[in-house]
Amino acid sequence: xxxxxxxxxxxxxxxxxxxxxxxxxxxxxxxxxxxxxxxxxxxxxxxxxxxxxxxxxxxxxxxxxxxxxxxxxxxxxxxxxxxxxxxxxxxxxxxxxxxxxxxxxxxxxxxxxxxxxxxxxxxxxxxxxxxxxxxxxxxxxxxxxxxxxxxxxxxxxxxxxxxxxxxxxxxxxxxxxxxxxxxxxxxxxxxxxxxxxxxxxxxxxxxxxxxxxxxxxxxxxxxxxxxxxxxxxxxxxxxxxxxxxxxxxxxxxxxxxxxxxxxxxxxxxxxxxxxxxxxxxxxx
Numbered sequence: 001x002x003x004x005x006x007x008x009x010x011x012x013x014x015x016x017x018x019x020x021x022x023x024x025x026x027x028x029x030x031x032x033x034x035x036x037x038x039x040x041x042x043x044x045x046x047x048x049x050x051x052x053x054x055x056x057x058x059x060x061x062x063x064x065x066x067x068x069x070x071x072x073x074x075x076x077x078x079x080x081x082x083x084x085x086x087x088x089x090x091x092x093x094x095x096x097x098x099x100x101x102x103x104x105x106x107x108x109x110x111x112x113x114x115x116x117x118x119x120x121x122x123x124x125x126x127x128x129x130x131x132x133x134x135x136x137x138x139x140x141x142x143x144x145x146x147x148x149x150x151x152x153x154x155x156x157x158x159x160x161x162x163x164x165x166x167x168x169x170x171x172x173x174x175x176x177x178x179x180x181x182x183x184x185x186x187x188x189x190x191x192x193x194x195x196x197x198x199x200x201x202x203x204x205x206x207x208x209x210x211x212x213x214x215x216x217x218x219x220x221x222x223x224x225x226x227x228x229x230x231x232x233x234x235x236x237x238x239x240x241x242x243x244x245x246x247x248x249x250x251x252x253x254x255x256x257x258x259x260x261x262x263x264x265x266x267x268x269x270x271x272x273x274x275x276x277x278x279x280x281x282x283x284x
Contacts, residue, residue, distance in 0.1 A: 009050075010230065010241030013101040015079050016050035019062060022076065023048075026066050036065040049104075056080045099148065102220075102232055102239070106155045106162065111223040113255050114166040118175065118218065119186060121149050122156060123166060123196060128186040131178030156195040165197045167258045173200070173275040180282035187276035191269055199262040200271050221251050 023033055034041040046052050047062070059080045063073040106112055106122075114120040119128060129149045133142045156164055176183055190198055218234040231242040231251045242248055263271060 009243055010101055010105075011079075012050035012054055013104055015054055015059070015076070016048045017100040017104070018076060018079065019059070020048040022063065022068060022072065023066055026068065028066055033062070033065060037061065054080050101241070103152055103155075105222045105230055105232070106152065107158075108224060109162040109222040110225050111163045112165075113221040113223075114164075114168075114219075115221075115255065115258065116166065116172065116218045117169045118172050118177070119168065119190070120166050120218075120220075122153055122164065123190060123193060123198070124149060124153075125182070125186045125189050126150055127182045128177055131182060161195060163197075164195060165199065167199050167201055167255070167262055169201045170203045170271070173272060180279040184276055184279040184283050187272050187279065190272050191276065197265055198268050198272070199258075199265060200268040201258060201262045202271075205261050219251060221248070221255055 023030075028036075030041045030044050034044045037044070043052070047054070047058075052058075056077050059077050060073070063076050068076075112122075114122065118132070121129070124132070126146060129146050130142065133145045133149070155161060173187065177186070220232040220234075221229060222232065223229045228243060228245060229248045229252065231248050233240040233242070242251070262268070
């Protein structure tokens, strides 16, 4: 299947998820919507996965068949008009499907690489995640966000789990999130994690080609078998998706640079254990 700038991009994925959410909220099943549109239920599924080019005309037909309120119909059609815009894309915090887009990408990726100055979400314990999320300024329920984050982690345990590597800055091991006991449990979780390769980026790392000091932020590089890579940049209340090759190549280069300077997996475990043992003494 030929891929275009509108097909399976982060923007298109978010619109597809918004359509699925609208259908479910309207109490309309996939087969019923297919009947109303005189099409197949498999085609409806492809639309909601953004495997079909989404146009304002197509979305208008779907929302009409769902009999949505006028304001909701216009909002969904308006989102579709923005699809031709080039990346990067930073969705509104109120846009349905922002987080679902990331979850879908993680499920379909062959390889996921996290680069983080804190413990990445896919590796967080429940208590660490709660401490992190509760300290935020977002308007969403911290309980719901913690549950979502814990649910995301199932992707690493599945039959078709992606190859997952996390480059974690050493400062993340030093920064107390929730206190010594929570940090002890979190670092012990990293040591025992069976589905991730964790590599610590030491504080002694100096400037590197393509990765100057201070440039290492929080981002995820998602690579696929049948599609171009996507980069997800984390912000305070939202995130930015990059899918233009000129943009994602820079992050792929940064990952290659980190691979050359980060501690080996075995040495990383030893470093994590050193910090964990320090927290154990403080928690008593």
